[in-house]
Amino acid sequence: MNVDETELPGLGVRKDFITASGRRIGVVEMREGETELFVSTWDDPDTCQASIPLTADEAAALGNLLGGQHIAMRLAEAHKEIPGIVTRQFSITADSPFNNQPMGKAQIRTRSGVSIVAIMREGEVVPSPAPDVVLHTGDLLVAVGTQEGLDSAAAILRNG
Amino acid sequence: MDPLALTLIELGAVVFCLGLLARLAGRIGMSPIPLYLVGGLAFGAGGLIKLDGMHEFAHLSGEIGVILLLLMLGLEYTAAELVTGLRRSWQAGVLDLVLNFLPGAGIAVWLGWGLVGAIVMGGVTYISSSGIAAKVITDLGRIGNRETPVVLAILVFEDLTMAIYLPILTAILAGVGFLGGLQTVGIALAVVTLVLVVALKHGHRVSQAVHSENSEVFLLNLLGAALLVAGIASALQVSAAVGAFMLGIAISGATAHNATRILEPLRDLFAAIFFVAFGLNTDPSTIPPVLGWALLLALATAVTKVLTGFWAAKRAGIAVPGRFRAGAALIARGEFSIVIAGLAVASGVVPRELAALATAYVLLMAIIGPLAARFVEPTVKAFRKSPRKPKASEPIASFEA
Numbered sequence: 059m060n061v062d063e064t065e066l067p068g069l070g071v072r073k074d075f076i077t078a079s080g081r082r083i084g085v086v087e088m089r090e091g092e093t094e095l096f097v098s099t100w101d102d103p104d105t106c107q108a109s110i111p112l113t114a115d116e117a118a119a120l121g122n123l124l125g126g127q128h129i130a131m132r133l134a135e136a137h138k139e140i141p142g143i144v145t146r147q148f149s150i151t152a153d154s155p156f157n158n159q160p161m162g163k164a165q166i167r168t169r170s171g172v173s174i175v176a177i178m179r180e181g182e183v184v185p186s187p188a189p190d191v192v193l194h195t196g197d198l199l200v201a202v203g204t205q206e207g208l209d210s211a212a213a214i215l216r217n218g
Numbered sequence: 219m220d221p222l223a224l225t226l227i228e229l230g231a232v233v234f235c236l237g238l239l240a241r242l243a244g245r246i247g248m249s250p251i252p253l254y255l256v257g258g259l260a261f262g263a264g265g266l267i268k269l270d271g272m273h274e275f276a277h278l279s280g281e282i283g284v285i286l287l288l289l290m291l292g293l294e295y296t297a298a299e300l301v302t303g304l305r306r307s308w309q310a311g312v313l314d315l316v317l318n319f320l321p322g323a324g325i326a327v328w329l330g331w332g333l334v335g336a337i338v339m340g341g342v343t344y345i346s347s348s349g350i351a352a353k354v355i356t357d358l359g360r361i362g363n364r365e366t367p368v369v370l371a372i373l374v375f376e377d378l379t380m381a382i383y384l385p386i387l388t389a390i391l392a393g394v395g396f397l398g399g400l401q402t403v404g405i406a407l408a409v410v411t412l413v414l415v416v417a418l419k420h421g422h423r424v425s426q427a428v429h430s431e432n433s434e435v436f437l438l439n440l441l442g443a444a445l446l447v448a449g450i451a452s453a454l455q456v457s458a459a460v461g462a463f464m465l466g467i468a469i470s471g472a473t474a475h476n477a478t479r480i481l482e483p484l485r486d487l488f489a490a491i492f493f494v495a496f497g498l499n500t501d502p503s504t505i506p507p508v509l510g511w512a513l514l515l516a517l518a519t520a521v522t523k524v525l526t527g528f529w530a531a532k533r534a535g536i537a538v539p540g541r542f543r544a545g546a547a548l549i550a551r552g553e554f555s556i557v558i559a560g561l562a563v564a565s566g567v568v569p570r571e572l573a574a575l576a577t578a579y580v581l582l583m584a585i586i587g588p589l590a591a592r593f594v595e596p597t598v599k600a601f602r603k604s605p606r607k608p609k610a611s612e613p614i615a616s617f618e619a
Binding site for chain 2: 064065066067068069072074082084086088089090094096098102103104105106108109
């Protein structure tokens with residue numbers, strides 16, 4: 059993937075690339091720390107259809123969603139041969155009882171049989187997280203298990 | 219009345235009115251600069267109400283306003299950005315200088331204002347308002363556009379040109395001869411180069427010298443350093459404003475970012491007073507006679523800026539609509555045109571009509587600029603699409619499929 063980097067004097071740095079469908083998509087990392095997400099219009103790749111300011115948290119959350127989707131797809135591909143195994147993502151909300159708690163406290167594997175195979179955090183992947191990894195708001199947990207197991211894992215993360 | 223009481227009442231009333239004007243400007247989405255100028259015109263010499271009590275304060279505050287404007291401009295760019303910008307866009311920068319300096323200089327010569335008047339008016343029509351341009355780009359969601367770096371590079375070039383131009387102007391206004399002028403140009407070039415080199419290699423040391431975790435200490439350090447440097451530059455006849463600009467460039471990184479945040483309210487206050495003070499010194503009755511010239515100049519230099527942007531964007535491989543967007547983004551003139559005219563008027567060697575023409579011109583351009591930037595795209599599209607509408611629908615179909 060060829061990402062272009064362009065300096066915007068006084069504003070920040072633009073990083074973008076052209077998608078297979080012909081749109082230019084990218085972000086501008088502003089001096090003040092926010093991120094501007096933009097997508098070009100279909101008829102003029104020079105201009106933007108949308109330019110959306112994101113706070114640092116929002117940018118991290120969006121990065122998790124995109125990266126998480128990628129991981130989930132790869133896992134689903136890997137588990138295709140095993141019937142009944144499903145991959146799902148759980149995000150940690152501010153009101154989750156395990157927010158700012160070590161993951162092991164939730165005892166997800168013991169209680170639901172579900173494995174947490176990765177955590178997406180600020181656009182980075184924490185693979186095979188140990189039980190002592192502390193969960194934070196905005197973390198995206200990539201979980202593998204049966205349909206019923208995943209349902210109960212979701213309930214555990216929501217209600218404790 | 220006690221003179222102090224009178225000054226306080228006048229100053230309070232003016233600043234309060236500026237607040238109302240700024241709010242009005244925000245409501246209708248325009249730059250507050252033209253409104254400040256109109257406010258100054260209404261209160262000053264020959265205006266509706268005569269304010270004599272605050273004259274001295276307004277004068278000194280105006281000077282501080284200019285210093286802060288230039289300091290903040292310098293803070294916005296790092297030395298590395300300036301150098302790469304210069305390397306990448308000097309051709310467009312030179313075209314910009316020639317196309318936009320000449321109309322102003324030409325009119326000044328035509329009106330019989332001499333060489334000094336020509337150099338002043340050339341500067342007034344040359345320099346785009348980087349403040350208005352940056353706001354327009356952000357407001358219209360064009361930060362991610364491909365022509366935006368082209369526009370910013372031209373603005374960077376203009377700002378660096380100011381660092382050479384202002385000392386020359388200061389020297390000429392002070393009445394030094396040809397040799398003296400050359401000497402000033404030499405000093406200015408040497409200082410600019412030296413500061414760029416120092417900022418590139420030792421920018422962090424300059425930053426460290428003013429930096430402090432305590433915002434009070436930091437503010438006092440910054441302001442003290444800026445006034446000191448400006449004062450010394452002024453004593454060396456290199457223009458106070460340029461001294462502040464160079465200090466801004468030398469401060470870099472996180473310190474520059476914090477400095478911007480901390481100085482912004484001060485800059486807004488003092489710059490507003492500067493625009494009012496400029497308006498105060500201009501007699502509104504001198505404006506109608508030069509209004510025709512101002513309109514002509516506005517039209518001519520709107521076209522020349524569009525040409526500049528068009529050419530620069532074309533060189534960067536940008537399609538036709540983007541070229542027009544780049545041109546239109548550059549049209550607005552504002553704070554720095556008034557800074558130049560203000561220097562000239564304060565020196566007293568240019569005719570009073572020059573202040574009137576500069577005021578009317580900036581009033582027009584600060585309003586036309588953002589409007590042109592907003593409406594250039596639909597206009598260009600309407601012109602380009604009408605002859606071949608059927609073709610334009612094809613991509614829509616494939617996109618929806």
